Amino acid sequence: MRAVFWFEQNLKYCCFTLFETIRAESDMAKVLIVYDSHSGNTEKMAHAIAEGVKEKKVKVHVKKVNTTSIEDLVDHDAIIIGSPTYYGQMSGKLKELIDKSVKVHGKLEGKVGAAFTSSGGTATGAETTLLSILQAMLVHGMIVQGRSDSKHYGPAAVESPNKKDVEDCRRLGKRVAALVLKLAK
Numbered sequence: 001m002r003a004v005f006w007f008e009q010n011l012k013y014c015c016f017t018l019f020e021t022i023r024a025e026s027d028m029a030k031v032l033i034v035y036d037s038h039s040g041n042t043e044k045m046a047h048a049i050a051e052g053v054k055e056k057k058v059k060v061h062v063k064k065v066n067t068t069s070i071e072d073l074v075d076h077d078a079i080i081i082g083s084p085t086y087y088g089q090m091s092g093k094l095k096e097l098i099d100k101s102v103k104v105h106g107k108l109e110g111k112v113g114a115a116f117t118s119s120g121g122t123a124t125g126a127e128t129t130l131l132s133i134l135q136a137m138l139v140h141g142m143i144v145q146g147r148s149d150s151k152h153y154g155p156a157a158v159e160s161p162n163k164k165d166v167e168d169c170r171r172l173g174k175r176v177a178a179l180v181l182k183l184a185k
């Protein structure tokens with residue numbers, strides 16, 4: 001009889017712990033990094049940003065644009081979008097995703113947004129590319145934090161990111177995660 005009672009109590013405790021763990025997981029802040037990349041430069045930046053997010057113990061998913069759904073955007077607290085600079089704008093694939101996001105217009109309101117890019121040169125369209133992404137985020141009612149000391153609109157690398165660019169990316173990830181946590185309070 002005592003053994004049955006003991007078993008029941010332990011079973012209840014296990015179920016409760018499991019339930020709490022699942023609840024805590026689903027309550028956890030989540031950051032999505034969506035990127036397009038043909039030759040891998042923007043992709044390297046995406047992974048460096050993810051490292052920064054993880055430093056704040058925030059969950060992060062890194063996804064290539066063609067595997068990203070509109071539901072993925074809705075499902076995260078922050079969306080960081082990275083594109084190669086294509087004629088001074090985001091790539092067509094990313095613009096297509098943003099245009100599709102009209103289906104969830106209003107549901108991205110209040111989420112944190114940020115952008116990054118890799119271009120072929122300096123002052124050859126990187127900033128306009130970043131702004132093309134940030135503009136769409138503002139139309140969605142998202143919250144975009146600038147940076148006062150350098151790279152005001154977001155990290156921009158010339159071709160493959162160098163050490164300084166990687167640091168800028170990591171720092172962006174950390175800042176976005178910190179803002180998400182602050183907003184969740």
Ligand SMILES: Cc1cc2nc3c(=O)[nH]c(=O)nc-3n(C[C@H](O)[C@H](O)[C@H](O)COP(=O)(O)O)c2cc1C
Binds near residue numbers: 036037086088159
């Ligand atoms: C279609 C196309 C358009 C591009 N337009 C620009 C441009 O306007 N300015 C620029 O600096 N680089 C431009 N580039 C170069 C890419 O932005 C650059 O190589 C970048 O590092 C590629 O990133 P990825 O390796 O992530 O694909 C262009 C490249 C392509 C393929």
